Amino acid sequence: MDAAFLRFLLPADAGVCIAAVAVTSGLVSLTLVTTGDGAICPKCWSVTTTVHGRYRRTLHDRPCLGFPVSFAVTARKFACWRTDCPRRVFCERLPELAELHARATSDLTAVHRRIGLSVGGEAGTRLAAGLGLATSPDTILRRIKDGPDEPAPRPRYVGIDDWATRKGHTYGTILVDLERGTVIDLLPGRDGEAVKAWQAHLPVEVITRDRWPAYIQVATAAAPQAKQVADRFHLLTNVREAVEKILSRVAADVRAANAAVNAPADQAPTAPVDTPPASPSRRPLSQARSGGRLRGGSRGRSGSDGSKS
């Protein structure tokens, strides 16, 4: 491949140039050399041009035309000239290309982070492999943790409920963005005091909650404009309790009605001798064949036994 063609793989101000290109075993490998005149000491911010040595970095990048791409970067180590600086030697930074000590370019890192934020670690690994961006679940999760916090949109529908760090002993309060199904915050205690800190962040339209008095008070005080509704869990719980209460009250009547309905069938007299059964098709074949010749008890084993009256 042509080096000029592959130049588009690199950021415009990456501070490197392509020294060589090699395509082996379906892998595109670019040898890069840094081009800056000097570097800035990360401790004292002095500019230095004294090269102390060189070292090699390997960076993996996004695939190009379906081929995996890696950069072999020859970077430099610089010596700080200031005698009062605690950092004698430092590695050259390539902020536009990759983070310090990273083994993947910033572009590839960002893609992994976006995949992880979209579908999670395990599913993200399978998706990334299909896209030629093979990685591991741990790496995707690490990319998410190391990445900048995404600005969260202001929630419109918020759920407030308690949660237990130790059931029966220690409880906190959880705020949930019901539109996105994400946790907004975990707060200590469930007396509503911690929620008051959220007062400025609660210009919400709807708050769902249970009937815990502290939550009623804090929701009313913190977001008076919001409509408060009982959450689905507690509504269903209330319905279940109401149905159980009604059924327990009328249980005796239900049992009596059931007995009355089933009584004729349970106490039904045996079929008359000459009356054919109501559903001969459901009788055993032996009975069906001899049914017309039977006398007396035509049900049960009498027919099959061949007993006749």
Ligand SMILES: [Zn+2]
């Ligand atoms: Zn320095």
